[in-house]
Amino acid sequence: MAGDERERAEAKREPVQAERELADAQRAHWQSTYSAHPGMYGEEPSAPAVHAASVFRSAGARELLELGAGHGRDALYFAHEGFTVRATDFSATGLQQLRGAALARGTAERVTTAVHDVRDPLPLPDASVDAVFAHMLLCMALSTEEIRALVAEVARVLRPGGTFVYTVRHTGDAHYAAGTAHGDDIHEHGGFAVHFFPRALVDALAEGWSLDEVHPFEEGDLPRRLWRVTQTLPS
Template identity: 65%
Template structure:
């Protein structure tokens, strides 16, 4: 088990619902976009305890909620069952450094809130986006958020290399605009806009990229 894996397991045990019950701003946006594009099956990567996955389920989507923390996924399943959304939410324990265990062209949309900016190298991120492209259907949408190089924590804390810095036990890969552009090669980069969330506040980009319809 990696240090980051154990850190997140411990964090979810001691601070359940650490980000609250309400969905993130990004999830509200993603649900609206996915609905407009006629999506039905959504994969969320880095779902945690499910505040965003449950919002997507409440909006009528069938959600596969993936995370590498079994503790978080158990909390998600309990919450989904308690509010009657269990049939619309499937949980999947998965480390995104491994291939996504879903078939080719099997989902309509993929959503990831601050997952790509975890302790992942640039090559691991590129490999993950290639996997996302594999499981998306033609015309599918990918919405993700990442902390960026305008964030107050960028360049401070313990440097792990590759624009990754550790603060309070959490490792973050801060994204440059160039990295966003690189990841969008072969996609339509529909939008990249800045927003703020949480304390400091954290500075993030919300990125929307679309696969060609054919």
């Protein structure tokens, strides 16, 4: 019996260890990528950020949290539009580039940064921000369990009536089921691991929220196929 229990414990540990190893590899990959290609996504904001700024403004939001801000093209746009932005990313290199750009643009007083891994609780008090934005952060190398926990954290830090806009690549994307499979709809292609979302996951993450929009769009040369999701906490 003792041997059987050890085998069951080992079987449970193996997926967790694999998830940690993948997460560590992705963190190192993003660090080296930002170092080799400063400002790799350019200075112009993403189309989802431009849309989100309009949504947030209409909702009366002033204080925003951006998850996975990278080198900051969207955080800088939000600051330029008059929002106060808390930008997080697990790449210290990316955030260093963001801070330098904010200083150069004269918006540093409206941007703060924090190195943070979204597998951990968000470093903010309850009900402390008006809106949260995440462009392709939820579809990084996160397990479904980790994504659910992250969305619960977003709900915790949002004020009542707060808005969450996020984008994810989905299972209709050309890279879905291509490259190296890591399980749980996670596939690695060109060194980047992506969790491709089925529609059922979007609906599950909106439980307890108002699901305002699931908008399909394309981005990049492949093109990447994504959903832009807008959901609101009850007031």
